[in-house]
Amino acid sequence: MFYRTEDDHGLKHNPFNAIVVPRPIGWITSQDREGRVNLAPYSFFNGVAYHPPQVVYASTGAPDKQAGLKDSIGNIRETGEFAVNIVTWDLREAMNMTAVAAPHGVDEYEVAGLTKAPCEVISCPRVGESPVTFECKLVKVVDLLSTDEASPNRLVVGHVVAIHIADDVIADGIVDIAKLAPISRLGYRDYGRVGDVFSMVRPDWPIGDREK
Template sequence: MFYRPKDGHGLPHNPFNAIVTPRPIGWISTRSPEGQDNLAPYSFFNGIAYTPPQVMFASTSAKADRQLGKDSLDNIRQTGEFCVNIVAYEQRDAMNATSGLYEREVDEFELAGIERAPCTDIACARVAASPAALECRLVQIVDLLGEANHMVIGEVVAVHIDDTVMSDGLFDVLKYQPLTRLGYRDYSRVTEVFSLKRPGE
């Protein structure tokens, strides 16, 4: 099969999301200037630099009641802060419950019964039970091609790690099994790890 995206793919569902997999999920928590907490998952998410540590996520849809993209994006634009909560397999249902297009007044922490904890360096809540959380300050919002596509880049200024997922000084993903996004309605989890040495190491 071959197709050009501008011409359409002719399939029942777009295969692009299924090709670029697995994708880590950034469970992004923000707070509006008025103090309203928001929590939403984004699967166009990744780490992009070590020093200083930086992450990105992309918002690819819009809401009629927000000036820019979705609630997360609008809050970040106004406050310059957000937190990335890492999603464990056991949190899959709670994460999914926060993925809806709710009115801006809806607090997804309350809606999904998620315990929140305060961040330390930014004025934002985080998911208390997440294996790790990255407090971020906004570096840049990049407008991408397409009407509602925006990439948020943040500098990680503080890191929370649940002690129960540490093994011999290492962050052990097998202790919480990261949830990953595939295509369509599909997800996966990391249950096996192997190591490779780079040439010359």
């Protein structure tokens, strides 16, 4: 099939986010100037730079936009900081609870039964149950193309200034991805978790005769 994205695709659901997979989940903690905390998952999330380490997440203007997710960018703009908690298999249900369209001011930590653990560099808390958390300072908020001014698409860029890693997911000096057991967002209502892992060594140049 072929369709232009401004036209109806004719399928039961939008195939776009079912094709761009798997997507890491950024479980974003933020708080406003009064200390009211917001916790929300974002599946348009990734790392984008090594030196200094930086991450991005996007708040998208979907028609079924959940009210609670709008609080994150407002809080981050106010305070200039946020935490990214990694979602694992054991935390899947708690993460899903924090995706609820809760009214402004509702504490998602309490809704999901999660622990507010202190960060070291920034003032907002992290998810105590998450084995990995990035403490981030805001770099910029970028306005993206949007079809509805009332529900804009925005990209948040954060500088990772500190990282928490639970000792029990480290083995032989590296993060053991099987022990970490992160989950990812797929399309529709689907999720995935790390299963088969394989390694490949990047070739040196010149590559040589591949037929030998």
